[in-house]
Amino acid sequence: MNQQASVLFDAPGPRAQKVHLIITIIGWVLLIAAVAGVLWGLRDELTPAKLLPFADPMAWTGYLLPGLGATLAAAATSVVTAIILGVLLGCGRLSGIKIIRIVCGLFVEFFRAVPVLLMMVFSWYFFIFVLRVPSAWQSFAGVVVGLTFYNGSVIAELIRSGVHSLPKGQSEAGLAVGLTPSQVLTSIQLPQAITAMLPSLVSQLVVILKDTALGSLIVYSDVLKQATELSTWKGNLIATFIVVALIFIVVNYALTSFAQWLERRLRARGARPRPATAPPTAPGLPTV
Amino acid sequence: VSDEAADGGTAGGDGDSITIGIKFDQPGLGLREGSEYTGFDVEVAKYVAKELGYEGDKVVFKESVSAQRETLIESGQVKLIFATYSINDARKQKVSFGGPYFIAGQDLLVAADNTDITGPESLNGKKLCSVAGSTPAQNIKEKFAQQVDLQEYDTYSKCVQELSAGSVDAVTTDNVILAGFAAQPQYAGKLKVVGAPFTEERYGVGLKKGDTELCGKVNSAITKMIDSGDWQKAIDKTVGPSGFKVATATNPPKPDAGS
């Protein structure tokens, strides 16, 4: 963040620092006022009676934790299936055979254009009315299928753009030592593309996790649905939603932080010891 | 959900336990409270199960949301369904019904101090809440009050939340469901059922199509429950606190086997 920030402006001098301090104080006052205003508005929803249920272990062991477990289970399954589908589709789009490229391309474009919710609802009914799978699996399958097709397409695009964003020199160097194009793809391009896109892949995981919340619309017993049940029992809808939002923020923030940590680690391995050197494409030519 | 572990081909019954489908999110009828289940549907289900020879932890409850009820029965995942399941001809093509064990009617839930809503005709210009895709709301709009402003959600609890905050004027669905919400401690004294039902919903017990033997057992169990007075006790315990009075003209109903 600061790396980026330094692009735009000078290091602040003493006067700028004073101005910044004033803005900071005003900003905090406004923020605190806004938060206080909302809390005041919600004072009837955040009464002890409506918050106390969360002190009851049953709220957690009977509702929120199983719900979170179901959310994580659906997300984890979808991640695995989406990665498998995504790698297949991504390789398909990079294939040397035109018809495979086209078919995979159409598939990817279609599922990127259709809302996940639509896919979920459709596949849910499909599992109920057409395949007649056991009811315990209907919602789960609906959620996983919806998430897999969409995120698989997104991952396919990530892989494709990851491969395309590699310097051309990498594949040319591979060809030049005598590797065949498919060897170049598997031993040079894919490993690097996947490393390069790992952070985006983890961010996609956050998307998957958030989108499992749509599962409650097809009665998947995820954390949102469990929370709805809990709030029906306790009559504290708003308080419950706030708790669920906090759960999502914490879990997703942990994932995002993991992604950033991963990115830093990967970057550290490839870091140049001297960042100020000219990029390899800029020729620096000594003569005489 | 913990109790869905009992799923599978044989889970419906015949073993040493029986799986029964109920609603999990309808106070007064079928509500999960942690690991307990409460409500009138649950009381009747437990009574019938006991008559069939299952008691205590031999009875496994499974959530059955409206859209999944037929498949649950057809695939044998549940033996019986007590889930505000109105008997009608379309459904009879797929499942058989025992009962009815209750005759409900569509009604309105309003704030306790509300006096200007007395029935569906008085809803013109008012905000009415119901669940998405349900017939009750369409019913009112088409038959009674064209000018009603409909708000729809996926669960009734959201409607009730809106009503208690005053941002809708009425909630509509079967009177007994409404009474269940009004009977919840957190809404005590704040909401009331108008008490002028304008349809008839016969709640049946869903079971496998053509299983007349089971149907007969269910019906005699229900009859016994009514005759013994346990039926009335169950009503008083579950929806009674709302002040809701069962229409005695129709209730308790007479189970007409094989209906």
Add this chain to the structure above:
Amino acid sequence: MGKFGQMMAQFDLLHAFWVTIQLSVLGALGALVIGTVVAIMRVSPVRSLQLFGAGYVNIIRNTPLTLLLFFCWFGLRISSGIQLGLPSDPTQVLSLRWAIIAVAVYHASFVAEAIRSGVNTVPQGQAEAARAIGLGFFDSLRHVVLPQAFRGAVAPLGNVLIALIKNTTVAATIGLYEAAYTMKGMIEFYPQLLYVTFALIALGFIILTLPTGIFFTSMSRKVAVQR
């Protein structure tokens, strides 16, 4: 075919998509405005504004849109009584307004990230060169950095818009009669027309998103800064 005609008569699909379009367009405008403000905070020299911007993005991006919408609708509207219009306004009008708010607030975090990634496409040397000829902070921002940053942001903004159009389906949960809501009703009442229904709605969304994607891709090529 008879069933199909009956279904089309019962459900006003065109109106449903019209609601989707309204929600998309207005939500997108809102997201652009809020997102630009947040992006400016994130690249501003003031540390607390950077933190606020980062906090906004981190909190909003990690919350499911469904929950955000519930919070706006049940929390802000119903419980804390913030009104967008008269309480007597039709529910469809109110839910559309609140859906616009939620969609805008949610996607603003993505817009902010898109703009920031646009700023990232501007090489550091550009801003340094601007400063080196004596341009101040705002002048170098206005004449050198932002014009290039916006061009770099066109493609990611396009992606956000497409996501936004699709995410409007979430408004079904507060009972807004848009495309996804209508589809759920159609399937529930006409399960035998499952495929037709899905194909119809999917087609509708493809008609909305595909040209958007093509437009933004070609735009981003056209305005791209040659380096």
Add this chain to the structure above:
Amino acid sequence: MTDSVSDPSVAEPGRTDAEADATPIPSHVDTSAAPLVDIVGVNKHFGDLHVLQDINLSVSKGEVVVVLGPSGSGKSTLCRTINRLETIDNGRISIDGVPLPEEGRALARLRADVGMVFQSFNLFAHKTIVENVTLGPIKVRGKSNAEARQHAMDLLERVGVANQADKYPAQLSGGQQQRVAIARALAMDPKVMLFDEPTSALDPEMVQEVLDVMVGLAKQGMTMIVVTHEMGFARKAADRVVFMSDGQIVEEDEPDAFFTNPQSTRAQDFLGKILSH
């Protein structure tokens, strides 16, 4: 400043009589007045790295100083501190007697007086060549469009790219872009010009055209601080060579003396590597 670039190959007069043991003072360099750029006891760290260690350097009006040294020795950083693109930890830098302002308008005004030419040109990619040159004069000096354009065209003429005025930077060769960058800096009528490896991103046959412009500038009395590895330029145009290594100024001398007889082993080593091929 409005003369055209004259024959750059003619050697500078008045340079060969300098002694080898002291920094020579050519006749055209004005040392009677205060130094134009005065750097005193400057230190700078990047994290743990001490990139500038107690640097002292003063450059008189009209003087051309070439800064040499291995990669990573701090040459660019030194150059960038002079117009505060990098802050310093301590020490003092003044331009024409005025200490570097810390921020705001005063800093911007001072920067306008210090022209800077980067290794990677850094022309504004979304503006045409002539707009690149006029942006500063219009926004900073408040000149009228017409006046700024007239002056810009003169400068572009002078660096030999007037015929490209309405193209975009990406349409020009590297050598042309770098000459435009010089014109852009000159358009502000700077008191001193900083060059950070201005030719090292160029194709070899374009190096000369840029060096020619720089030699021309030097001959017209521009004060210049030039980081470069072009020994030819140093020999031809520099009044003084400053050799840096590991963040320190290790050696300063008149060019001929430095190249033929470097004092420090680090300089000897460096020159050995650079000149052998």
Add this chain to the structure above:
Amino acid sequence: MTDSVSDPSVAEPGRTDAEADATPIPSHVDTSAAPLVDIVGVNKHFGDLHVLQDINLSVSKGEVVVVLGPSGSGKSTLCRTINRLETIDNGRISIDGVPLPEEGRALARLRADVGMVFQSFNLFAHKTIVENVTLGPIKVRGKSNAEARQHAMDLLERVGVANQADKYPAQLSGGQQQRVAIARALAMDPKVMLFDEPTSALDPEMVQEVLDVMVGLAKQGMTMIVVTHEMGFARKAADRVVFMSDGQIVEEDEPDAFFTNPQSTRAQDFLGKILSH
């Protein structure tokens, strides 16, 4: 090939007796057999741009050819057509008597016989130094890991970076990376080595270490085609200089003759620009 790099500064024998009007044939160059690289009537377009115009060039076993020319003249393209990283429109290229296969395994096998060193090194960023060198031998030549590693370490020793074997490319200096790239190419036991401006992305003090390795190779009789602007290398190691301009080979000559007495005006012009600074 397994000798270590010997003193590169010793001049090549048997070169000065060549006549200026014909391409000289040094004694170590074997012209009796068919040429190792034979390019006949090759044309290549990029869209409307005719980048290679009827190119004829043959390189004998053991010969070192330096290709010179202004930017954009087609030097890189020529180099890249020799292992078919660029396709050609028409004409014929053969290596050691075998015409270039168009695709598939045959092409890959032929490429393995042609070593290539790029301007920007292009080491595989996700593999360590030694893995970079062993990848080809293992995957293409089917060597065992141990054998490939042994050979790789020998080569890394020879180019002077054996102590860096387990680092990643990004942790090495440019000069070290380029030497690894040379070792990677050598690991395939190539018949001919192509170098496309191998030193022009390097910091100046690292140029020499790479040139030293190349001179060493040349002296051991490797057949080499080198695009470079390093005149020192051309003088020291080249048997022949080929000058390209606008997609054509304009002039070919022995290095001394070419540098002292270029025939075409284009070459004169180019040398004027390159050598003057």
